[in-house]
Amino acid sequence: MSFCKWVSLISILHLLDSSLISCSSSQSSNGVSQIPQRFLNFAQRDGFVDWMVGIRRKIHEHPELGFEEIETSKLVRAELDKMGVSYKYPVAVTGVVGYVGTGQPPFVALRADMDALPIQEMVEWEHKSKIPGKMHACGHDAHTAMLLGATKLLKEHEEELKGTVVLVFQPAEEGRGGAKKVMEAGVLDNVEAIFGLHVANRWESGKVASKEGPMLAASGTFEAKIHGKGGHAALPQFSIDPILAASHVIVSLQQLVSREADPLDSQVVTVAKFKGGDAFNVIPDSVTIGGTFRAFSSESFNQLKKRIEQVITSQASVQRCNATVDFFEEGRPFFPPTVNDKELHRFFKNVTGEMLGMENYEETQPVMGAEDFAFYQEAKPGLFYFLGMEKEGHPRLEGGHSPYFRVNEGSLPYGAALQASLATRYLLEPRPLHSSPQKSYKDEL
Known part of the structure; x- marks a missing residue:
């Protein structure tokens, strides 16, 4: 074969190889962008929804206050055992921390709080609290059910995970600073970022809201x-x-x-x-x-x-x-401001847009409520967001900490799918350089 023919053959092979790589890259990119919608379709299946609703109602019937979540954590561990998910227990007294994925870096975390409030439930329904003077009046029962739903989604698609998702079932958010104890336990030392959500009656089901920077006080x-x-x-x-x-x-x-x-x-x-x-x-x-x-x-x-x-x-x-x-600084530690990382917020908007469409994302204003999720954000880049619950044509839901608080269970698939999508996509995509947690915003507003 002449030198010219050899060079020509090499050029053709190079072009074919480049074309294949480009095609493969395009398919891979499309596959990544389709994850949120695939996960939402999976979470909206009747059997999946019924399972999450059942868990939420069991927890709602047996509310437990901060650092007393014995039965709640037992239920969480039983569900993780059924899925074949490994976990650590106890963490921060009654907390459970599970692991899905390769077991290797990178690590990303999802968090749900499990505790109830010392409130007598006034909503008359089949699954009303069976514990006098205690009630899930802030949606933590729904948060726990959604994180278990996200865990199931992640386990079903574990081969797609390019790292490890850390699942934080946290005790004592309501004023007791359970997140601070989770951080002190060291179980999140290797985590690069953490995501958390809270149900809210201000937005309709299928909508979410968040913002960059200071969000809660x-x-x-x-x-x-x-x-x-x-x-x-x-x-x-x-x-x-x-x-x-x-x-x-x-x-x-x-x-x-x-x-x-x-x-x-x-x-x-x-x-x-x-x-x-x-x-x-x-x-x-x-x-x-x-x-x-x-x-x-x-x-x-x-x-x-x-x-x-x-x-x-x-x-x-x-x-x-x-x-x-x-000032009760030992028993009820001061909560820092909840400050969302700039790059994680940008990432969150992208994933949300792919799942729900950008018309279902709203940039919220800072509010004077507080969240102990802020303890994670002091040490790690974190993103906290609100998940809408309102249902058009139905009576308006009461806000958190009301004895008439109710949850629209139709919102559970959105929360489960979005949490699982955020974790999966975070592990698959090149991760951005984060600013030092909270330092950029510490003295703003």
Whole structure:
């Protein structure tokens, strides 16, 4: 064969090889983009939906408070055993952490909270809470059912995973900081990113909402005991009235935001508890007040904490009373602000668009609610989003922490499929360089 013919043959082979690679790459790209829709179709099958609904209702009937989720975690472990999914238990007292995939890096995490609230359910239905004074009034039963649904999807498509998905069934989100304990347990040390969701009555089923940067506020709680001198209500001159002192304290606390905070720096101080006295004609010895304070920046949050203590003790003193203030930092740790990673937010919008269409994504505004998902985001790039529940033509659903809270179970397939899609796509695609968690946004707003 002549040299010219040899060169010509090599050129033809090179062109054929390039064409095959291009075709293969295009097919691969299309396959990746089709994952969200495939997963949603899988999750919307009747048997799959019925299974998730059944799990959610079992959990709803037997609500458990933070770090008491014994039966809930037992149910989770039983379902993971049926799927052949390995897990660690206990994590953070009652938590369960499962693993699907290769068992090798990269690692990406999905999180669901499992705890209920100390609320008496007022919704009359077949699966009403069977535990007096306890209720899943914030949708954590649905979150757990959806994460189990996502786990099943991931296990069914495990051969597509190019890494490992870490499944975090977390205890004690409601004020107890269960996420902080999960982080302290070290089970997420190798995780590159984490995704979490929350059901919401503000959006219709099949819609989601999120935003880049600060999304939810830092949050803390306080309680103050104001001590005076009790006596007969007809002879107040012989008493030191702690109710009067507490009233002055509450009025002064409202001025911390209205007169000391920058109007463009969102802050909240709310007194939600006032206990004192048991009779119409007796001035009590003491009064207890308590509440919450919130801000989007660490500087504002710390300033609020400092001023709350100063106002309570000083105003009590003006009224001749003594006051002590407790911020419960050990039992109820302060929640950091929930701050969504910029690149993960961009990634989330892409995956959401492929599954639901961009018309079903909404850029939400920051709200003063708080989430202990923020503890993950302090250490890892994280993305938190809302999953809509409203159903057109049906009565509007109540918001979280209401005794009339209900879940639209038709939303469960969307949450399961989207969580599974986010994890799968994250492992398949080139992962972006993330900014340092929270640092970019820590002092904004």
